[in-house]
Amino acid sequence: MSNSSGATSGTSNVQQRRRVVGVPKTCWCGASLVALISKSVANPYRRYYRCGYAASLKLIDDNHNFKWVDEALLDEIERLAVRTAVLEQTVSQITTEIMDHQKMVFERMQMNLEKEIFESVEEELLETKSSLKKIMIVVIVGCMIMIGLSKVIA
Ligand SMILES: [Zn+2]
Numbered sequence: 001m002s003n004s005s006g007a008t009s010g011t012s013n014v015q016q017r018r019r020v021v022g023v024p025k026t027c028w029c030g031a032s033l034v035a036l037i038s039k040s041v042a043n044p045y046r047r048y049y050r051c052g053y054a055a056s057l058k059l060i061d062d063n064h065n066f067k068w069v070d071e072a073l074l075d076e077i078e079r080l081a082v083r084t085a086v087l088e089q090t091v092s093q094i095t096t097e098i099m100d101h102q103k104m105v106f107e108r109m110q111m112n113l114e115k116e117i118f119e120s121v122e123e124e125l126l127e128t129k130s131s132l133k134k135i136m137i138v139v140i141v142g143c144m145i146m147i148g149l150s151k152v153i154a
Pocket residue numbers: 027028029030031051052053054064065
């Protein structure tokens with residue numbers, strides 16, 4: 001005897017009858033539900049889901065499944081809205097993670113490139129014998145630092 005909605009495990013039959021979320025498919029007794037139209041004075045022509053077994057025996061005031069169709073559909077809409085909100089949150093979280101990762105990769109690449117440039121400049125400095133060349137490289141490094149600083153300021 002299982003409730004296909006799965007939302008009411010461990011509750012009594014009375015609670016199950018009241019608390020099925022969304023559109024119920026089977027009753028706790030195992031019978032599938034049928035869609036019927038109310039002929040009562042209070043709810044004329046209002047559609048409802050009813051346990052097929054209880055409906056066939058025309059049971060009254062029993063524990064078998066009963067749910068108004070409009071209420072079941074409202075439940076479904078609310079459930080979908082919640083799921084949509086969760087999905088939206090997940091998507092934005094994933095997007096943020098991807099952007100963070102890309103930023104990290106880019107920063108690492110930039111760091112490596114800067115390191116490479118400075119290393120090659122240093123090498124050049126060591127290898128250079130003439131003071132003129134040294135001065136030129138110092139000027140180039142100075143320019144690079146200036147450009148770097150202007151980037152930091154901007
Ligand atoms: Zn039933």
